[in-house]
Amino acid sequence: MVFYTRYMMHHKSLQTYLVILCTSLLWACTGSKHEPITADNGYDRAAMLTNIADEIILPSYARFKGKLDLMVSQSDSFATKPSAESLVKLRQTWVDAYVEWQKVELFDVGPAEIYTLHSYLNIYPTSTTAIETNISTGTYNFGLPTSYPEQGFPALDYLINGLGATDDEILAKYTTAADAAKRISYLKAVVTQLNTRFIKIYTEWTTNNYRATFISKTNMDIYSSTSLLVNGYVLNYERYIRSGKFGIPSGAMLTDGTTAPEKVEAYYKKDLSLTLAKTAHQASLDLYNGTSALTGTQGPSLRKYLLALDAKDTKTGVSLVAEIDSQFVKVADRLNVLKPNLAEEVSTNNQAMINTFDEMQKLVRLLKVDMTSALSVTITYTDNDGD
Amino acid sequence: MELKGYTDIYLQKNTSAAVLAVFRIALGLLLFISILRFWSNGWIADLYITPQYFFPFYGFEFVKPLGAYTYVLFGLCALSALMVALGWYYRVAMVSLFLSFTYIELIDKSTYLNHYYFISLICLLMVFLPAQVYFSVDAYRNKSIHCDLIPQWCVDVIKLMVAILYVYAGIAKINSEWLLHALPLKIWLPARNDMPVIGFLFNKSWVHYAFSWIGCIYDLSIPFLLLSRKTRVLGYVAVVVFHVLTSLLFPIGMFPYIMIVTALIFFPASFHEKILSVLQKTLRLPKLIGAGVKTLVYSATSLQYFKYGFIVFFALQLLMPFRYLLYPGDLFWTEEGFRFSWRVMLMEKAGYAQFTVKDSSGKKAFVNNTLFLTKLQEKMMATQPDMILQYAHILRDHYASRGFQNPEVYVDAYVALNGHMGRTMIDPTVNLAKEKESFNHKSWIVLYND
Incomplete structure (x- = not known):
């Protein structure tokens, strides 16, 4: 009897289908009256990408470049004439550049992703033994992945903050110590490498106009700017903010909870780690909100896009944007009760570190699962039939 | 025994062998192109060689990845597809195409797509159908197997399989998420709003609803539109428009093209004969089209085998998509009974x-x-x-x-x-190392409505 399907079609059923088709079209069309039409077109991904490129990424890169230039010239002064004064100045320019770096580390898209800028600039804990070996042998290859922990801001942290208990002790390593000249040359090599790595990315965005490419790829496939930006942004928050700054040192990611205070960022500077974490968290919020690094006003953003999509739980009516907004605040609240030295917090007040990690974990889920799903961001490139 | 009488009359109805011959050629060529596309995209390495681990299907754990020999497997599959198109050692080639294609699809669940499953099923059916008796190398070389007419059911089983795919895909869309909330199209369509000319429409709520409803009605009605002579052209235009649109909107690969070509099987014999005669003239092939008198007749015993074989096959096809009713909880959440059920683009x-x-x-x-x-x-x-x-x-x-x-x-x-x-989704206190796979409900899934 299964062979009889071809005789099942009757005119009546055809008419029924046509009637259903027409009424559904009518019904669907009337539904449009309820849609609020807003002047602010949050749907426009080209506008969003333009805002992010021109108001956030480019000015942040330019500002970071300014801080980096100061650090480079100060390291030259220090190398030429190591003194208590030039050490203090170098340290301050390092602090300023490191803080500014937190505002650009999250742009793991385009050239920064291709040339793995993060890996060269901010892998910690730094390897002090490898650094000492490099200094004494004078041979090292900063291009190798194994050398990541021997360069970047963490290596400088060790070289200008970690060589002694006092500035005099540190200075002695660059002046009276037997390997002082070698150490100076290593310090310069680290600074040069850091600068070179960044300039490569900066040139791509400016001289080679990656900006135009970034803005033009408005679709949502795996190579689109929105996909790359969001994937990099979420990865940065998950791996480098949540895990790197809190999860690993606090032991929150290990079920036996072994703490590792020496694994905090800027460990040798001691009082900088919280500032770095707060800056990185704020930068993530600013990118999400489309907050201009120039004027502080909010333009087209991921947040506005989610609002335009009306991303909400159809069962509970909970708005995804409201959830994300409130979770950003909860993380900030946790950060605000911490003391400046996170290594000290791990040793004496680790529960506060774990609490921060837990709230960050909730934010990661919202960004990585709920937000990317609502945006329809592509993760893979193969065929898909949606199941 | 009136029904039995009808069955016998039906089983003796004939149609032109050209219908199945065209289908054979189209299927072989499309699969050949699909494999070349897959190969040239570098997906053989990405999906079957690079991964360190694989996810075989329950009961098919013996299907192992072949490492570098995967290329040989794909080569065999492509060669078989080409031989099927030519009708050259058809039966062997068809069996080889079915086995190699299905083997590939069974290696890793991550790559599961409904249309691959559809192709496996069609290939299985084609193993038993006389698609080589007309316009084939086999029939050219061995004139004794040449036939101009074949039993009508040989074509109808393919149509039935196509009809099941569409109707079940339509039934799967009859749920409140799809019809009342326009989900997931409400999420997916705005991501295409930068398309030229029509892109702006994808931001509009009514468009999400219209697409959802039209998609559902389309799936439910298309086989019937194609079956009826009066609506066939309209139905086919709908097939082309719908599938071209979906191929522009979603990354669904070859599926739209396969369906566009497959739907041709609903056209009358004269249409297929015309295709073949054009093909013969343009390619200057030797005479492959007969006088139209010789009929393929199966023995009563073979017919009995076919009948019961197909009854079992289609009973399974009709029941499989409903197996989810045997499991508790929300199907989309647990996915227990989700695959092999024509649930496409649903969530x-x-x-x-x-x-x-x-x-x-x-x-x-x-x-x-x-x-x-x-x-x-x-x-x-x-x-x-x-x-x-x-x-x-x-x-x-x-x-x-x-x-x-x-x-x-x-x-x-x-x-x-x-x-x-x-x-x-999963009970975080359950030690999964100790849990075993089975067709039973997985009690460690945290149900959606809890």
């Missing part, structure tokens, strides 16, 4: 699975999935409970070999379905 699902492995001696590990799985595998695993279990077992065995005593595996699985806020 937006994303997940995040954090595994922890520990043992009695106090060893613990926080698993980094990227060290074990490809992006595609991780994405698929994170939302599908049966794959989460398979991965838990992969982790158990890996850590056991790394000195963990009876490793225990736990997962924190956070999943968002169709834009609803994410929630926990």
Whole structure:
């Protein structure tokens, strides 16, 4: 009897289908009256990408470049004439550049992703033994992945903050110590490498106009700017903010909870780690909100896009944007009760570190699962039939 | 015994062998192109050689990846497809095409697509159908197998399979998410709003609803529109428009083209004869088209085998998609009984699975999935409970070999379905290392409505 399907079609059923088709079209069309039409077109991904490129990424890169230039010239002064004064100045320019770096580390898209800028600039804990070996042998290859922990801001942290208990002790390593000249040359090599790595990315965005490419790829496939930006942004928050700054040192990611205070960022500077974490968290919020690094006003953003999509739980009516907004605040609240030295917090007040990690974990889920799903961001490139 | 009488009359009805010949040529060529496309995209390495681990189907664990020999498998598949198109050693080629294609699809669940399953089923049917008796190398070389007419049922089984695909895909769309909330199209369509000319429409709510409803009605009605002579052209235009549109909107590969070509089988014999005569003239082929008198007749015994074979096959096809009713909970959430049911483009699902492995001696590990799985595998695993279990077992065995005593595996699985806020999918207190795969309900899935 299964062979009889071809005789099942009757005119009546055809008419029924046509009637259903027409009424559904009518019904669907009337539904449009309820849609609020807003002047602010949050749907426009080209506008969003333009805002992010021109108001956030480019000015942040330019500002970071300014801080980096100061650090480079100060390291030259220090190398030429190591003194208590030039050490203090170098340290301050390092602090300023490191803080500014937190505002650009999250742009793991385009050239920064291709040339793995993060890996060269901010892998910690730094390897002090490898650094000492490099200094004494004078041979090292900063291009190798194994050398990541021997360069970047963490290596400088060790070289200008970690060589002694006092500035005099540190200075002695660059002046009276037997390997002082070698150490100076290593310090310069680290600074040069850091600068070179960044300039490569900066040139791509400016001289080679990656900006135009970034803005033009408005679709949502795996190579689109929105996909790359969001994937990099979420990865940065998950791996480098949540895990790197809190999860690993606090032991929150290990079920036996072994703490590792020496694994905090800027460990040798001691009082900088919280500032770095707060800056990185704020930068993530600013990118999400489309907050201009120039004027502080909010333009087209991921947040506005989610609002335009009306991303909400159809069962509970909970708005995804409201959830994300409130979770950003909860993380900030946790950060605000911490003391400046996170290594000290791990040793004496680790529960506060774990609490921060837990709230960050909730934010990661919202960004990585709920937000990317609502945006329809592509993760893979193969065929898909949606199941 | 009136029904029996009808059956006998039906079984003796004939149609032109050209219908199945055209279908054979189209199927062979399309599969050949599909494999070339797959190969040239580098997907053979990406999907079947690069991954360290694979997710076989329950009951098909004997299907193993072949490493570098996977290229040989794809080569065999492509060659078979070409031989099928030519009708050259058809039966052997068809069996080889069915087996090689199905083997590939069984290697890793992460790559499961409904249209691959459809192709496997069509290939299986074609193994038993006389598609080589007309316009083929086989029939040219051995005139005795040449036939101009074949039983009508030989064509109708293909039509029935196509009809099942569409109607079941339509039935699957009759749910409140699809019809009342326009989900997941409401999520997917705005992502295409930068398309030229029509892109702006995808931001509009009424368009999401219109697409959802038209899609559902389209699936339910298309086989009937194609079957009726009066509506056939309208139906076919709808097929082309719909599938071209979906291919522009979604990354669904060859599927739209396969369906556009497959639907031709609903056209009358004269249409197919015309295609073949044009083909013969343009390619200047030797005479392959007969005088139109010789009829393929099966013996009564073979007919009985065919009849019961097809009854079993189609009964399975009709029942399989409803097996989900045997499981508790929301089908989209548990995915118990989700595959092999023509549930296409039905849901937006994303997940995040954090595994922890520990043992009695106090060893613990926080698993980094990227060290074990490809992006595609991780994405698929994170939302599908049966794959989460398979991965838990992969982790158990890996850590056991790394000195963990009876490793225990736990997962924190956070999943968002169709834009609803994410929630926990798997009971985080259950040691998955000890759970076993079966067709029974997985009690460690946290049900959606709890």
